[in-house]
Amino acid sequence: MLDPKKIEEIARQIAESIPPGVKNMAEGAETRVKQVLQSQLSRLDFVSREEFDVQTHVLQRTREKLEAMEARLGELEKQLSQD
Template structure:
């Protein structure tokens, strides 16, 4: 127990000495300089990166679901055919235009 107490006292004294020494000031200055450099580099924090990673995962999942839904809808009767079934086809339109030109001549 006495050895542990002495170790704790020495540790506390060293921490106090380092906290009051120029080394601590140098450490603070280096941290400030690095922080400033990182801010200028437009780096993101790990937390921001993790959040964006989760957003990307959700977006990919949603995209996959929508692609599957679209494939199922395209597998059934396409909406364009349902809506345009009463309209003439492109070849019928061309024939009608040709007939109109022939009548005009």
């Protein structure tokens, strides 16, 4: 999930970019923008960078194990064919 602090920062930046006259009419715009952003972003299928890095590492280890097993299987098949 996305960091709530980042969402708050985006909402604050959007709220700050609204002209002062409009800002007065839309009191609490930052809170509302934050709610809308959170709602919309929660619908998306995101993973955190940390989770992505963890899964990348797991995949790399799995590939290494698979390659080792394929090499071992090749050796065993070679031994069987020689007997």
